[in-house]
Amino acid sequence: MLKGVLGMLLLRLLDAEESYGYAVVVRLREAGVLGLAEGTVYPALTRLEGAGHLESRLVASTSGPARKYYRTTPAGREALATREASWRLLRAAVDRVGTVPDPEVLR
Amino acid sequence: MKLLDRARLGLYVQRYDFWLDVADVRRRRRRALRHELRANLHDAAHDVGAAVAVANLGSPRTLARETVGEAAGRPARPHWTAGGQWAVATFVVLLLLWTLSLLAFLDGVQATGATGTVTGSVFPWGGTVEARVGRGLQVSASVPVTVWVLTLVAFVVGSRAWVLLTRRGEHLTPVG
Structure with missing residues (x-):
């Protein structure tokens, strides 16, 4: 996965809904992000929290240990906006590369 | 959960904790990270089984290193x-x-x-x-x-x- 994309996905997901590590992995897989390992997502959550882009709280669970729920902070939303803008630029550039030029335009 | 599965998860968490310690992560922070990993592993094990849950995390050393980021990339200094x-x-x-x-x-x-x-x-x-x-x-x-x-x-x-x-x-x- 491209550097920064996972962070953008996490910020976007946790801005929409508060969630915890494993549930985030499941949600991303359900959304079609394949080949995603927990070992990649958990450290990314920790780093985003360390950067102040996520905040967390412990919620007791009836089925096991207390879960750590994350939510995107206002600073995280700003970072998300920046990352999404970069992503749109990249996607537009990718769309342009390798396309066959319109002969009418070349005349 | 079977005893063997509990042992497998516990061993992974302990190995993770060891590498966090090597990376100079403080005790309180390590405890929080251990608890979080244990909760996630518990849910994953219920979903896909303990062996797969552990395998999906990869090496505990790499996980610890990536969790702590650059600081873990620099090995701790001897005391x-x-x-x-x-x-x-x-x-x-x-x-x-x-x-x-x-x-x-x-x-x-x-x-x-x-x-x-x-x-x-x-x-x-x-x-x-x-x-x-x-x-x-x-x-x-x-x-x-x-x-x-x-x-x-x-x-x-x-x-x-x-x-x-x-x-x-x-x-x-x-x-x-």
Whole structure:
């Protein structure tokens, strides 16, 4: 996965809904992000929290240990906006590369 | 959850904690990270089984390194001062025990009424004690090599000198 994309996905997901590590992995897989390992997502959550882009709280669970729920902070939303803008630029550039030029335009 | 599965998850969390410790992560922070990983592993194990849940996390060393980010990419420094303190404490305790066992040995020699030269080995072993019994009692002994070896071990363990070896480890760029 491209550097920064996972962070953008996490910020976007946790801005929409508060969630915890494993549930985030499941949600991303359900959304079609394949080949995603927990070992990649958990450290990314920790780093985003360390950067102040996520905040967390412990919620007791009836089925096991207390879960750590994350939510995107206002600073995280700003970072998300920046990352999404970069992503749109990249996607537009990718769309342009390798396309066959319109002969009418070349005349 | 089966006992074996619990053991598998517990072992992974302990290995993760070990590498966090090597990366100089403080105890309270390590405890929080352990709890979070344990909760996630618990849910994943219920979903896909303990073996797959652990496999999806990859190496605990890499997970610890990526969790702490760049700081974990730089191996922790050895704690030479702590190592020195452990070494001194170990040396003093062993020397005290050696002296006490030496005195016990000499008491034994005198109690048996032996005469001439009596040799033996006392705790922590690794050296010999020679007692010459005649008109008086002459003793010759040197500090056993075991005392020095155990002192060195205490220094290495106390200073975590092995982290020097991890300095040659590769640096990974965190994704995210």
